[in-house]
Amino acid sequence: MSAEPTTPRHLRYAAMSGPDEILLRSMLALLDGQTREHWQLAKGDEQADLVIIGCADAEPVTVTAARRRARLCATVPVRFEHGDLELPQPLRPRSLATLLDNASLALTPPRDAPAFAQATRSGRDQDGNKPTLADLLYSLMQQPPADQDAIVVELDSRALMRIDVARGRVQLDSAADVIHAAARCDAHARAAGRDEHVHLNAQPLTPLLWSVGLAHQHALVAPARAIDSIIARRWPDFGRLPHRGDHLRMTAHLSRQPMSTDQLATVADVPAPVAIGFVNAMLLGGLASLSPANIQQPLAALVQPAPAPVARSALFARIRARLGL
Amino acid sequence: MAEYKIIVSGPIGAGKSTALAAVSDSAPVTTEACNTRRFEADKATTTVALDYGEVALGDGDVLRLYGTPGQDRFDFMREILARGALGLVILLDAQRPDPAADLRHFVVDFKLDEASLPFVIGVTKTDLIDDVDALIGSLYAQLGDMHRMAPCFSCDVRERTQVLALLDALLALIETADSP
Numbered sequence: 336m337s338a339e340p341t342t343p344r345h346l347r348y349a350a351m352s353g354p355d356e357i358l359l360r361s362m363l364a365l366l367d368g369q370t371r372e373h374w375q376l377a378k379g380d381e382q383a384d385l386v387i388i389g390c391a392d393a394e395p396v397t398v399t400a401a402r403r404r405a406r407l408c409a410t411v412p413v414r415f416e417h418g419d420l421e422l423p424q425p426l427r428p429r430s431l432a433t434l435l436d437n438a439s440l441a442l443t444p445p446r447d448a449p450a451f452a453q454a455t456r457s458g459r460d461q462d463g464n465k466p467t468l469a470d471l472l473y474s475l476m477q478q479p480p481a482d483q484d485a486i487v488v489e490l491d492s493r494a495l496m497r498i499d500v501a502r503g504r505v506q507l508d509s510a511a512d513v514i515h516a517a518a519r520c521d522a523h524a525r526a527a528g529r530d531e532h533v534h535l536n537a538q539p540l541t542p543l544l545w546s547v548g549l550a551h552q553h554a555l556v557a558p559a560r561a562i563d564s565i566i567a568r569r570w571p572d573f574g575r576l577p578h579r580g581d582h583l584r585m586t587a588h589l590s591r592q593p594m595s596t597d598q599l600a601t602v603a604d605v606p607a608p609v610a611i612g613f614v615n616a617m618l619l620g621g622l623a624s625l626s627p628a629n630i631q632q633p634l635a636a637l638v639q640p641a642p643a644p645v646a647r648s649a650l651f652a653r654i655r656a657r658l659g660l
Numbered sequence: 661m662a663e664y665k666i667i668v669s670g671p672i673g674a675g676k677s678t679a680l681a682a683v684s685d686s687a688p689v690t691t692e693a694c695n696t697r698r699f700e701a702d703k704a705t706t707t708v709a710l711d712y713g714e715v716a717l718g719d720g721d722v723l724r725l726y727g728t729p730g731q732d733r734f735d736f737m738r739e740i741l742a743r744g745a746l747g748l749v750i751l752l753d754a755q756r757p758d759p760a761a762d763l764r765h766f767v768v769d770f771k772l773d774e775a776s777l778p779f780v781i782g783v784t785k786t787d788l789i790d791d792v793d794a795l796i797g798s799l800y801a802q803l804g805d806m807h808r809m810a811p812c813f814s815c816d817v818r819e820r821t822q823v824l825a826l827l828d829a830l831l832a833l834i835e836t837a838d839s840p
Binding site (some may be wrong): 355502538541570571572573574575586588591647655657659 | 828
């Protein structure tokens with residue numbers, strides 16, 4: 336998060352207890368440069384962008400007047416009145432930063448969503464194919480939108496998810512099985528509107544990319560045209576991502592040398608669609624990259640059995656069986 | 661009767677003894693002593709010689725699992741234990757001040773930048789930090805600086821399945837290294 340040199344946002348508060356008032360003021364100073372936009376306290380009667388209503392007793396007329404002098408209102412959850420946003424108690428710098436960032440997003444006018452969608456993330460590709468959800472996510476990961484806070488991905492005009500690529504967070508509106516089914520369906524993306532920002536406590540994006548990639552067992556649009564071979568740059572975080580034994584084997588092969596999906600399927604002894612889904616998951620997660628054709632080795636060189644490892648492979652099979660892998 | 665060996669290493673408090681206990685057939689043999697270096701890891705006891713567990717493979721064959729001491733004053737044990745090993749599991753504590761420096765230390769200590777001993781990296785206690793991806797990214801950057809590539813992923817050593825995932829990755833790595 337970095338504050339841009341633009342006009343500062345103005346903050347007001349009402350019904351704050353003495354200690355909370357001191358805390359809020361000091362935290363605001365502490366957060367200088369740490370929030371999406373610069374925030375400062377409103378002076379006198381000037382119109383504020385946000386008012387925070389505390390939980391201390393105050394004359395209703397005072398609270399009402401404070402609310403009228405601000406575009407947005409945040410309340411602490413224990414208060415009877417409901418604001419547009421909430422500030423959890425006790426006050427913490429992190430929760431205040433989250434509130435201010437959410438307020439910034441809510442105050443930002445929506446961008447020209449149709450133009451964005453038409454220009455970059457929707458419609459047919461050069462070959463006339465409509466992008467699927469997996470294609471769309473791949474495109475977003477390859478070229479994250481520099482000027483968008485969040486992207487809404489839709490299927491049949493129904494929101495599936497909101498993605499904040501920069502923070503690697505996603506908020507899902509549909510069940511996991513709907514999203515997996517959508518991996519092969521046509522989808523499109525549009526810029527998020529003012530009320531569609533991604534909550535900072537949304538879930539990590541990586542598991543979604545992994546599962547959508549695995550479920551999409553056709554080559555992604557972009558690599559399908561250009562791909563020669565793939566090499567793993569990192570291993571997936573198998574501590575957090577669901578996986579099978581063949582995923583480990585395929586990662587090990589791809590981390591040693593570049594190979595095509597056909598070669599990968601052969602050396603890892605898996606059906607071609609499984610290898611393609613795996614490569615899709617690796618590409619979506621930014622764990623693998625494309626290699627030039629001249630690095631790719633002939634298939635025969637990759638699958639030539641060596642005499643010594645036969646006994647070792649039997650050993651590994653026994654270890655796996657014994658450990659229940 | 662054949663014997664095979666896998667080493668589990670890492671800094672003090674990373675969870676080596678717990679990881680061994682998660683996969684060993686029986687309660688591992690430990691050499692725990694009073695931890696006199698509480699400033700390094702806040703736990704009452706620590707391994708001073710080695711931890712030992714085993715998995716019977718049938719026909720008298722056995723997979724031996726050795727956990728090295730975490731403290732550097734016992735680092736002479738590491739090279740001894742690593743001789744003839746199939747592979748190495750390095751566990752790193754995500755909460756330590758500089759896990760990337762810890763990784764470099766163990767890679768150099770085991771001479772992994774020269775030798776061909778396959779190794780995997782498990783990052784423990786990731787539930788206690790904010791940005792796991794950034795930490796794992798920094799570990800891959802450290803590996804890149806040393807011109808090494810190895811599996812590196814989070815691992816809750818209290819979960820047997822997660823420790824097994826690390827071992828499975830190590831086996832996959834050895835298998836593919838065997839193929840031409």
